Amino acid sequence: MVEKLNPQLSAVGEMAVPDVQIITSGGLRITAHSHILASASPVLESMIERPKKRRSSQRNIPIPGVPCDAVSVFIQFLYSSKCSEEQMEKYGIHLLALSHVYLVPQLKQRCTRELSRRLNTENVLDVLQLARLCDAPDLYLKCMKMLSCNFKAVEHTEGWKFLQNHDPRLELEILQFIDEAEMRIKRTRRNREEQKMYLQLSEAMDCLEHICTEGCTSVGPCDMDPSKNKGPCSKFSTCHGLQLLIKHFAACKKRVNGGCLRCKRMWQLFQLHSSICDKPEQCRVPLCRYCPKEAPSNVRAHV
Ligand SMILES: [Zn+2]
Ligand SMILES: [Zn+2]
Ligand SMILES: [Zn+2]
Structure with a gap:
């Protein structure tokens, strides 16, 4: 097991003794303060308030399923409400998942914004699936729009082939969105032409x-x-x-x-x-x- 203190936490650590350990799937242990975690996330709060198995033991909170460093950045955000551009670039997807699971709306908003900004034809399908899972409608819509404008490019990616084989429902959802978007464009164009003709006649x-x-x-x-x-x-x-x-x-x-x-x-x-x-x-x-x-x-x- 790797033991590592989050450097961002040391200043706070001097004020009070850390009383929880976050344990990641990679075995990283991050010491933290339960009151700070509890005030930032209602889900962590309920985990902290759950009765301990052994009286003396320090409370352990597992945060599995994402890279260790993403968990570090997540905890750092719970303390400071901050994370760097570089961290966002590297762990944006994981942070969105964590912010959704642990109910941290401020981080979720930030991730949604940053992921929207970084969307491209290579990552759009992954981000779309995550946006769906994490109930992020703005991001979902942004992905769908990007897909309908760049479908020719996305169609040839491995991601699209994989999705076609593994998630036909999502494939249908995307194709329907593209169809409706095209119809909307045609309808707007027709309305504009009708309006122009009406103005000319009038x-x-x-x-x-x-x-x-x-x-x-x-x-x-x-x-x-x-x-x-x-x-x-x-x-x-x-x-x-x-x-x-x-x-x-x-x-x-x-x-x-x-x-x-x-x-x-x-x-x-x-x-x-x-x-x-x-x-x-x-x-x-x-x-x-x-x-x-x-x-x-x-x-x-x-x-
Ligand atoms: Zn004539
Ligand atoms: Zn007349
Ligand atoms: Zn005249």
């Missing part, structure tokens, strides 16, 4: 009313003096295009029935306007109150 509607009511540049109502509206439109970026479309609609020989696509587009804009117009009595947009078979006559092009 601007076209405003612009149509503007041209048919106020007149703009070279197109306007019959009773309006075109000379007043000579300059290029400053209100709508689509105004020029829409004016060209209106001029075309007024002059086209082919028309909608003849299969003219530009006329068809203009016709759809007039129909859309008439379906949303809230003042058809005074409205000057052609076709607003009725749908004649012919092209409207009250809009003309002043060229």
Whole structure:
């Protein structure tokens, strides 16, 4: 058996005699103070309060299953609430497990944060499994996101092959997450496109009313003096295009029935306007109150 005093504990050790020994699977014994362990971890507290088998013996607390040095760092954290970057780098996974088992939320948070920061395609599957076991939802989600963004790289790792052979449930869980993530991306993209189209249409509607009511540049109502509206439109970026479309609609020989696509587009804009117009009595947009078979006559092009 190796006997080793944790150097971090010596300062505290001078104040009171250590009364517990932590025993690791590697046989390392770390002397410590029961009141400090008990105040940092409710699980250790209940182990300490359990009646001793032999009256005189110093209490032994086994912390098995992780490397000796990880246990040292764990005990050091219980004393000081600190551990170095280097220790985190080396023992982050073990410390997360210990913080979960011994209920030390402060350490668990730190581990979750540090492990998230150090995630890569090589360790993501191990960390994911641990996050699942240790009930660390933030870390679990971070791993899943990393997996869905880098699945091509992870798919070729030994870790993935091992997981496929040994944990088909987790494999399915990961694949489902990736599927849902892809669907979410598609849905967002579709929503954005729909929103863009809606904005374009709504601007076209405003612009149509503007041209048919106020007149703009070279197109306007019959009773309006075109000379007043000579300059290029400053209100709508689509105004020029829409004016060209209106001029075309007024002059086209082919028309909608003849299969003219530009006329068809203009016709759809007039129909859309008439379906949303809230003042058809005074409205000057052609076709607003009725749908004649012919092209409207009250809009003309002043060229
Ligand atoms: Zn305009
Ligand atoms: Zn046409
Ligand atoms: Zn109208």
